[in-house]
Amino acid sequence: MTHQVSPKGIVGLGALGRALELFMPEILPPGAVIFAVKAFDLEAALLEHASRWPENIPFVTMCNGFIWPIIERLENKLGKRPIRIGMTTLGSTIKPDGSLKIFADGTTTAWGHWPKTNGEALVKPSKVELDILGHFPGGEWFNDIRPIIRRKWILNVVINSIVGAYRLPKNGLLVNHKQEIEAALAEAINLADKLWPGLNWEAEEKHNFQAKIWNVVNATAENENSMVRDLRLGRRTESDYLAGIASNFDGFSYLKNLHLKILGNH
Numbered sequence: 142m143t144h145q146v147s148p149k150g151i152v153g154l155g156a157l158g159r160a161l162e163l164f165m166p167e168i169l170p171p172g173a174v175i176f177a178v179k180a181f182d183l184e185a186a187l188l189e190h191a192s193r194w195p196e197n198i199p200f201v202t203m204c205n206g207f208i209w210p211i212i213e214r215l216e217n218k219l220g221k222r223p224i225r226i227g228m229t230t231l232g233s234t235i236k237p238d239g240s241l242k243i244f245a246d247g248t249t250t251a252w253g254h255w256p257k258t259n260g261e262a263l264v265k266p267s268k269v270e271l272d273i274l275g276h277f278p279g280g281e282w283f284n285d286i287r288p289i290i291r292r293k294w295i296l297n298v299v300i301n302s303i304v305g306a307y308r309l310p311k312n313g314l315l316v317n318h319k320q321e322i323e324a325a326l327a328e329a330i331n332l333a334d335k336l337w338p339g340l341n342w343e344a345e346e347k348h349n350f351q352a353k354i355w356n357v358v359n360a361t362a363e364n365e366n367s368m369v370r371d372l373r374l375g376r377r378t379e380s381d382y383l384a385g386i387a388s389n390f391d392g393f394s395y396l397k398n399l400h401l402k403i404l405g406n407h
Contacts, residue, residue: 159241160233161203164250164277172269173199175227180206180382184215191219199223199270201252205297206382207336209255225270226286227252228293231278234364245278247360253283255290259339291337292346292353294383298329298396299354302384305368306402313362324395325384326350332387332396368403378403 158177165175174194178186183204190200200222202208212224228251232244252274254264263284266274274280283289303321304312315322330347371378384400387393 157203157229157231157233160231160243161229161277163241163243166273166276168269168273170194171198172267172273173201173225175201175203177203179377180204180208180211180379181377183208184211187211187215188218191222194222196220196222199225199267201225201227203227203229203252204379204382205293205301206379207294207386208382212255223264223267224255225252226255226290228286228290229277230293232361232364247279249279249281249289250274250277251279251281251283251286251289253286255286287337287340288343291333291340294336295326295329295333295350296354296357298332298383299325299350300357301366301368302380302396302399302403304366305372305378305380306399308369308372310365310369311362312358312364312366315358322354323351325399326354328387328393328396332390332393335390336386372403380404 161175161177171194174190176183176186183202187200194200200219202212202225209226212226228249230248231250232248234242234244236242252270253266266282271282274282299322300312300315303309303315303318303325307318307321309315309318330350365373368378368380380400380403384396384403387396388400
């Protein structure tokens with residue numbers, strides 16, 4: 142597996158890696174190495190680059206899906222380097238002429254610390270990390286990144302899984318699958334409680350997910366979802382790290398069914 146490493150500190154595959162690179166300042170050696178890879182490529186990518194960069198350079202993951210078990214499994218092999226978990230709502234697409242179109246308005250790019258226990262002492266970012274985040278639209282540091290990662294995971298589980306299972310060519314077609322969205326959302330929230338045990342919810346957050354989902358759908362109505370694109374091109378999807386996580390628990394029959402539909406579409 143080949144990853145391009147630029148002087149800007151980007152490690153990535155495909156459009157997301159290229160999109161992030163547009164916002165990164167010229168730093169050599171990099172102030173951080175950002176892994177904008179598919180979740181199933183993350184372990185190999187981290188191990189490939191663990192010996193390439195000094196331990197004081199943070200590794201930042203920008204992957205969809207529940208990837209924390211990968212980080213835990215690799216902890217001893219990654220040494221003492223800071224590991225940041227990140228997310229972005231930055232959108233990008235490859236235009237017919239091969240150029241990259243970026244959707245940066247109203248987006249968030251964030252990374253931060255993932256506490257191993259509730260109440261763990263705060264971890265401060267380096268000045269370089271804050272400088273890098275300042276170059277991204279909506280760039281922000283979180284002392285506890287888990288709530289925003291949980292929120293994005295739920296949105297990805299619901300939207301990506303349904304459009305993938307039903308092979309919807311545009312996100313906007315989700316308007317015809319309102320019952321499916323309700324069923325997937327209810328199970329995704331319950332599953333999130335198992336993946337993030339003891340992590341409190343903001344007031345009314347659970348009740349606002351329906352609106353958040355439709356905001357995303359409306360903003361990306363004409364877009365082809367990344368999971369649908371992967372299926373169309375015969376590539377592996379990230380469903381194992383989204384709806385497929387339900388396979389590790391009792392119940393969650395609807396999410397499991399969505400996951401099986403996606404696997405059956407390969």
